[in-house]
Amino acid sequence: MPFTLEQPKTVREALQRLADPTGGPSVPIAGGTDLLLDLDEGRVASTRVVSLRRLPWNTMRWESDRLVVGSTLPLARLGTDPAVRRRLPGLVDAVDAVGSLALRHRATLGGNLGRAAPASDVVPVLLALGATVRLVALSGHRDVPVGQFVRASRQTDLAPGELIESISVPAAPVSSYVWQRVRPANDVSQVGVAVARSDSPSGWHVALGGVLPAPMRVVEAEAMLTQPNPSEAEVEVAAQAAARRASFVTDKRATESYRRRLVSTLVRRAIARALRDEASR
Amino acid sequence: MTGKLSLVVNGAKGRSISVPDDERLLDTLRWRLGLKGTKEGCRTGDCGACTVLVDGETTLSCLTLSHEVDGAKVTTIEGIAEDPEGRRVQAAFEAEEALQCGYCTPGFIVALTGVRRELGSEATSAALVDGLQGNLCRCTGYLAILRAVDRVRDGPP
Numbered sequence: 001m002p003f004t005l006e007q008p009k010t011v012r013e014a015l016q017r018l019a020d021p022t023g024g025p026s027v028p029i030a031g032g033t034d035l036l037l038d039l040d041e042g043r044v045a046s047t048r049v050v051s052l053r054r055l056p057w058n059t060m061r062w063e064s065d066r067l068v069v070g071s072t073l074p075l076a077r078l079g080t081d082p083a084v085r086r087r088l089p090g091l092v093d094a095v096d097a098v099g100s101l102a103l104r105h106r107a108t109l110g111g112n113l114g115r116a117a118p119a120s121d122v123v124p125v126l127l128a129l130g131a132t133v134r135l136v137a138l139s140g141h142r143d144v145p146v147g148q149f150v151r152a153s154r155q156t157d158l159a160p161g162e163l164i165e166s167i168s169v170p171a172a173p174v175s176s177y178v179w180q181r182v183r184p185a186n187d188v189s190q191v192g193v194a195v196a197r198s199d200s201p202s203g204w205h206v207a208l209g210g211v212l213p214a215p216m217r218v219v220e221a222e223a224m225l226t227q228p229n230p231s232e233a234e235v236e237v238a239a240q241a242a243a244r245r246a247s248f249v250t251d252k253r254a255t256e257s258y259r260r261r262l263v264s265t266l267v268r269r270a271i272a273r274a275l276r277d278e279a280s281r
Numbered sequence: 282m283t284g285k286l287s288l289v290v291n292g293a294k295g296r297s298i299s300v301p302d303d304e305r306l307l308d309t310l311r312w313r314l315g316l317k318g319t320k321e322g323c324r325t326g327d328c329g330a331c332t333v334l335v336d337g338e339t340t341l342s343c344l345t346l347s348h349e350v351d352g353a354k355v356t357t358i359e360g361i362a363e364d365p366e367g368r369r370v371q372a373a374f375e376a377e378e379a380l381q382c383g384y385c386t387p388g389f390i391v392a393l394t395g396v397r398r399e400l401g402s403e404a405t406s407a408a409l410v411d412g413l414q415g416n417l418c419r420c421t422g423y424l425a426i427l428r429a430v431d432r433v434r435d436g437p438p
Contacts, residue, residue: 004282005302005348033326033344039303040324049303053349076338100415101399102339102392103326185414186327 001042007051011165015138017050019161026050028163030072030111033103057110057165060084065171067091071110071164075122076101078109089277090175090196094125097177097192100185110164113146116214118153119188119253124209125177127217128194129169136165143168152213172196173281176274178266179209182253190254193242193266195274197228204230204271206238208263212247220245221267229275239267286351290314291360300347307331307342310357318358318387322417329416332388332395333357339395339412356394358387367394373432381420389416389426397433406434 004023008014018026024047029035038044057070060077067088069078075095078084085092098104098112098121112122113133126146133149135142138161146167149157158164175196179189192209204225209215224230224238248259282302287295290310300309307324310316310333322330324343331343334356361367370393373379380386396412397404409430418426 002301003303005284005346007348029346032346032349033341036305036344036346037325051346051349099326100329100341101396101412102329102332102341102415103344105338105340106344186417 001039001045001047003039003047003049005049005051007054009054011055011136011163012138014050014052014055015136015161015163017048018163019138023048028052028114030114031074031107032111033099033107034111034115034117052110052163059166063168067169067171069109069167069169071114071166072108073110074105075107075109075112076104079104087171087173088129088169088175090125090129090172090177090194090274091169093177093273094121094192094194097121097179097189103185109167113149113167114156114158114164116150116152116154116156117188118212118214119190119192119210120215121177121179121189121192121209123150123215124192124207125175125194125196126167126169127207127215128177128196128205129172129175130196130198130205131167131169133167134165135159135162137162141165147217150214155214170198172198174274174278176270176277178270178273180262180266188253191248191259191262191266193263193270195267195270197274202228204238206242206267206270208242208246210248210259211263212249216246218242218245225271230271235268235271238271239264242267284348286348288314288347288350288352289354290316291356292354292363302346302348304347305343306333306335306340306345306347306350306355309347310342310355316357316359320384320387322385322388327415327417328385328388329392329413330385330388332392332416334391334395337395337398339392339399341415356391358391361391361394364394366397367391369437370394370397370429370433373429374426376432377425377429379422379425379429381418381422385416385418385420389413389418392416393430393433402436404434406431409434 027046059070322328
């Protein structure tokens, strides 16, 4: 379906344009690498597209121990930043898993989160890291944990007239994301597993992607990981707990039972990767 | 809706052209500017045949709205040889005969030029190949392409 493109330069103007029904239903666009396909196929029936690319959100900065990423920052910028690589290796793993380099020059963190694809590589790691989303509306701001923001496949807590301004991610030098898929750059993950170790309170976070109804933390697995350096037996119990807890779909990419086996394997690999990375520093 | 925009394509500032709001850079290049070297493959961002450089960065022109890159510098396969790095990549593909049907070749050459610029002259073959993960060769002629990558890695003779 044809659409018109609006390119506001200020946040206020963008919010006003999205709130104004004149000219038909509108949708915000950031990188567009996912939304444009849905517009082409008519899965999103908007006749007005409001671009966020001229807003001052193409930014990232550290606020003490948190990385604040503007919602329209291209993913490629995160993957190449030395401080991000050191302090948030899991986030870099996940960002590097999204499409190809050319796609990541355009695709954004806010767009990936806002589109809430069931197999998103970014959402699981944001869950494991305990990230929060800052939303902005004409009436003001609100901060929402990623776990509450993503409700189900393609469903978020974003209210009409609201935009994702930034994502705030606490540093986690011991973190990783691992995935399985058929081709690296031209397919989405069958399953993805993110882990992060936090010092206060001490413990591990484990999150899964490619599961139903949406990417999720698995507290049952986390409860089994009581040590900063868990034993092989502990990791095994946690991996099994994660595989038992999650629900999976059978689709063209993988069967339900294959996904379940993948989860336990990937939990083991993710923890090993995070610890190996720490040991090599 | 249709609006005016102008692009600096292959170093030449073009005249202002009228382009529909929802047109992709791929279509503007091919059908308005007559630059047919940039290919349409999947149109879903998976194959890399439409890769161009926008302000020096590898970009999938099939997923880029032309109006969003108004005023940008765009390099297509037609202009790649004016870039010394692009000329080296092109020469490496020639030397290795790294093409079969040739449909993916413009995308590969433009992408490798951009990736090499982004990663620098110290980039390993593995890193360069990683930057080409989004380029598919439907003839599966990857071995010659990998040899061309090695040649590019080794730099000027």
